[in-house]
Amino acid sequence: MVTPSLRLREVTKSFPAPDDPLRQRLVLDGITISLTTGELVSLVGPSGCGKSTLLRLIAGLEVPDSGELMIGSEAITGPSAERGLVFQDPNLFPWLTVRRNIEAGLVARGLLQERRDDVGEFMSLVGLEAFGNAYPHHLSGGMAQRVALARALINHPKVLLLDEPLGALDAFTRMRMQDEVLRLWSARRSTTLLVTHDIDEAIYMSDRIVIMTARPGTIDRIIPVTLDRPRDRSSSEFLQLRGEILELLHFAGGATPETILTARVASA
Ligand SMILES: Nc1ncnc2c1ncn2[C@@H]1O[C@H](COP(=O)(O)OP(=O)(O)O)[C@@H](O)[C@H]1O
Ligand SMILES: [Mg+2]
Known part of the structure; x- marks a missing residue:
């Protein structure tokens, strides 16, 4: 078996609640995921579900409440140049x-x-x-x-953490930069975790897409993308995957207790 280059096991993180700083509010709940060396994985989920927090934990800028974060066989205990972080700004x-x-x-x-x-x-x-x-x-x-x-x-980071790095760019520059990032990734083969709000970007770029639930963030599901690269954004396989993910996100992110209830009743 290949040793994962990044491994998270049952990672949990809470922060003081904004309305009552004496109370802790759970932000990430039991995140377990492994990335193999050179893998490019996208993280998609509703705003506030803890994506940036997860990247900051891996960067060593935050400490988890519980759980394990490993690079190869070493535990992450603080920031290191071997984990590069790039933000939207x-x-x-x-x-x-x-x-x-x-x-x-x-x-x-x-x-x-x-x-x-x-x-x-x-x-x-x-x-x-x-x-x-x-x-x-x-x-x-x-x-x-x-x-x-x-x-x-x-x-020469072993792990590259990209937090919506292309989020502020216009659509054309963004597509060009996606190719650029893919080119850099295939040249360097850094294990890469990319946070994005853009489903097309996630499908175009990643080996796997991790879909998170709303806060407290958990991993809802992991979708492998097996399309050959370079990918064709208008192919029927691409569009089908896009449709499936959008549907999943609608339930993961947009669902209120009422809509979930209605959906359950409807499917019962
Ligand atoms: N340093 C912090 N102190 C208190 N709350 C925080 C802190 N960092 C993040 N949070 C809260 O944790 C939740 C997840 O934030 P974040 O990881 O930025 O989400 P995302 O990147 O998915 O939009 C949000 O509710 C945010 O307000
Ligand atoms: Mg964020």
Whole structure:
């Protein structure tokens, strides 16, 4: 059996309730999932179901109430460069050039001397070699997000955590960037967990799609996507899968107790 590169077992997390900070409110309830090395898995679920919290737990920025988070055979105990996190907002340092933004992590870890050659390599990997001296305010949204990706990838992360990284881009740039992320992923083969609200993006990109329930987030189901890559967004298999997932999400996310009751009565 292949050793999973990322393994979560019965992970539970609560936060103080917004209306009563003395009370804890369960946000994630018993999350169990394994990703094999090089796998790309999407996480889809209603707003507030704990997707970002799950990524922050894996990044080591939050501590679970209970459960186990492992990278290979090591428990996650805090942040590490081996787990790269990219957000919707590229969060670049506006006072640093593209090159310096990409170098920043290496500088912070005292590795720039040793790894200086990597910087050029990663700038060309994301197609920004001509923009090394540009500042973030000169970049389009897609280019800024490529800098953020290069900055995460330069650490050779074992696990890449993408929290709606393309969510702020217009539809065309977004589709182009999906291909870009897939190209980077197949070049680097980092195990990748991608949070997205976009079902088409999840089907287009992932090996498996994890559908979560509304808060407290649990794993509702995991859907393997076996379509050949590059995928055709207008193929009948693609559209059929899309229809099935949208239906599932309607029940996972949009269902109130009344609608669930009606559905049960209707199917009884
Ligand atoms: N640091 C925090 N303190 C208190 N509540 C939090 C904190 N982080 C997240 N939450 C709450 O946890 C729930 C899940 O949030 P989040 O993981 O951001 O959901 P998602 O990314 O799926 O939209 C939300 O109700 C949010 O308000
Ligand atoms: Mg989120």
